[in-house]
Amino acid sequence: MHQETLNFFDKVYDVARLIPYGKVTSYGAIAKYLGAVRSARMVGYAMNGSVGKDVPAHRVVNRNGLLTGKQHFDGTNLMQQLLESEGIKVIDNQVQDFGKVFWDPGKEL
Protein backbone atom coordinates (compact mmCIF):
# COMPACT_ATOMS: atom_id res chain seq x y z
CA MET A 1 0.00 0.00 0.00
CA HIS A 2 1.22 3.41 -0.81
CA GLN A 3 0.55 6.00 1.80
CA GLU A 4 0.62 8.79 -0.70
CA THR A 5 -0.86 11.09 1.85
CA LEU A 6 2.55 11.32 3.38
CA ASN A 7 5.33 13.43 1.98
CA PHE A 8 8.45 11.92 0.55
CA PHE A 9 10.32 12.60 3.76
CA ASP A 10 7.63 10.97 5.87
CA LYS A 11 7.66 7.90 3.68
CA VAL A 12 11.38 7.58 4.13
CA TYR A 13 11.03 7.87 7.88
CA ASP A 14 8.32 5.25 7.82
CA VAL A 15 10.43 2.70 5.99
CA ALA A 16 13.48 3.46 8.08
CA ARG A 17 11.51 2.70 11.22
CA LEU A 18 10.65 -0.72 9.76
CA ILE A 19 14.26 -1.78 9.57
CA PRO A 20 14.63 -4.77 11.93
CA TYR A 21 17.10 -4.77 14.79
CA GLY A 22 20.53 -5.88 13.69
CA LYS A 23 19.78 -5.20 10.04
CA VAL A 24 20.72 -2.46 7.62
CA THR A 25 19.56 -1.27 4.24
CA SER A 26 20.63 1.15 1.56
CA TYR A 27 19.23 4.47 0.44
CA GLY A 28 18.56 3.00 -2.97
CA ALA A 29 16.60 0.09 -1.47
CA ILE A 30 14.37 2.49 0.43
CA ALA A 31 13.95 4.68 -2.60
CA LYS A 32 13.05 1.67 -4.69
CA TYR A 33 10.46 0.58 -2.17
CA LEU A 34 8.97 4.04 -2.38
CA GLY A 35 8.88 3.73 -6.14
CA ALA A 36 11.51 6.40 -6.56
CA VAL A 37 14.68 4.46 -7.18
CA ARG A 38 16.06 7.51 -8.85
CA SER A 39 15.58 9.56 -5.75
CA ALA A 40 18.02 7.68 -3.59
CA ARG A 41 19.76 10.95 -2.88
CA MET A 42 16.54 12.33 -1.53
CA VAL A 43 16.40 9.48 0.95
CA GLY A 44 19.67 10.52 2.47
CA TYR A 45 18.62 14.11 2.23
CA ALA A 46 15.46 13.26 4.13
CA MET A 47 17.39 11.34 6.74
CA ASN A 48 19.24 14.54 7.41
CA GLY A 49 16.12 15.68 9.23
CA SER A 50 15.51 12.30 10.81
CA VAL A 51 17.45 13.29 13.91
CA GLY A 52 14.97 13.56 16.74
CA LYS A 53 12.29 11.69 14.82
CA ASP A 54 12.82 8.20 16.25
CA VAL A 55 14.31 7.12 12.97
CA PRO A 56 17.19 4.59 13.12
CA ALA A 57 19.24 6.43 10.55
CA HIS A 58 22.29 4.50 11.64
CA ARG A 59 20.81 1.42 9.96
CA VAL A 60 20.79 3.14 6.61
CA VAL A 61 23.99 3.06 4.61
CA ASN A 62 24.91 3.41 0.98
CA ARG A 63 24.93 0.50 -1.48
CA ASN A 64 28.49 -0.39 -0.54
CA GLY A 65 27.62 -0.73 3.13
CA LEU A 66 29.68 2.32 3.84
CA LEU A 67 28.64 4.63 6.66
CA THR A 68 28.53 7.67 4.44
CA GLY A 69 26.24 9.50 6.83
CA LYS A 70 28.20 8.96 10.01
CA GLN A 71 29.48 12.51 9.78
CA HIS A 72 25.95 13.72 10.36
CA PHE A 73 25.85 12.16 13.79
CA ASP A 74 27.10 13.95 16.84
CA GLY A 75 30.20 11.91 17.42
CA THR A 76 32.69 10.80 14.83
CA ASN A 77 32.01 7.13 15.51
CA LEU A 78 28.54 7.25 17.04
CA MET A 79 26.91 5.62 14.05
CA GLN A 80 29.41 2.78 14.11
CA GLN A 81 28.91 2.18 17.81
CA LEU A 82 25.15 2.05 17.38
CA LEU A 83 25.47 -0.59 14.67
CA GLU A 84 27.99 -2.62 16.63
CA SER A 85 25.69 -2.52 19.64
CA GLU A 86 23.12 -4.28 17.45
CA GLY A 87 25.51 -7.03 16.49
CA ILE A 88 26.58 -5.49 13.20
CA LYS A 89 30.30 -5.52 12.65
CA VAL A 90 31.69 -2.29 11.32
CA ILE A 91 35.29 -1.75 10.35
CA ASP A 92 36.59 1.55 9.05
CA ASN A 93 33.08 2.84 8.27
CA GLN A 94 32.44 -0.36 6.33
CA VAL A 95 29.68 -2.78 7.33
CA GLN A 96 31.03 -6.32 7.46
CA ASP A 97 28.93 -9.18 6.07
CA PHE A 98 26.84 -6.54 4.38
CA GLY A 99 25.03 -9.14 2.29
CA LYS A 100 23.98 -10.99 5.45
CA VAL A 101 22.72 -8.07 7.48
CA PHE A 102 21.20 -6.35 4.48
CA TRP A 103 17.43 -5.89 4.69
CA ASP A 104 15.58 -5.11 1.50
CA PRO A 105 12.16 -3.49 2.14
CA GLY A 106 11.19 -4.24 -1.43
CA LYS A 107 11.54 -7.97 -0.82
CA GLU A 108 10.95 -8.38 2.89
CA LEU A 109 7.72 -6.45 2.72
Place this chain on the structure above:
DNA sequence: CTCTTGACTGAGG
Protein backbone atom coordinates in the same frame (compact mmCIF):
# COMPACT_ATOMS: atom_id res chain seq x y z
C1' DC B 1 11.05 31.13 -11.41
C1' DT B 2 16.35 29.93 -11.31
C1' DC B 3 20.44 28.08 -9.03
C1' DT B 4 22.83 25.32 -5.63
C1' DT B 5 23.34 21.47 -2.64
C1' DG B 6 23.43 16.61 -1.44
C1' DA B 7 23.59 10.62 4.19
C1' DC B 8 23.14 8.05 -3.98
C1' DT B 9 23.75 4.95 -7.95
C1' DG B 10 25.23 3.00 -12.25
C1' DA B 11 28.14 2.95 -16.10
C1' DG B 12 32.68 3.48 -18.22
C1' DG B 13 37.89 3.59 -18.34
Place this chain on the structure above:
DNA sequence: GCCTCAGCCAAGA
Protein backbone atom coordinates in the same frame (compact mmCIF):
# COMPACT_ATOMS: atom_id res chain seq x y z
C1' DG C 1 39.25 -3.20 -7.75
C1' DC C 2 39.73 1.92 -7.94
C1' DC C 3 38.65 6.51 -9.92
C1' DT C 4 35.77 9.66 -12.62
C1' DC C 5 31.64 11.33 -14.89
C1' DA C 6 26.79 11.97 -15.52
C1' DG C 7 21.93 11.44 -14.28
C1' DC C 8 18.15 12.13 -10.96
C1' DC C 9 15.17 14.83 -8.02
C1' DA C 10 13.36 17.38 -3.72
C1' DA C 11 14.07 21.36 -0.72
C1' DG C 12 15.85 25.89 0.46
C1' DA C 13 17.63 30.60 -0.68
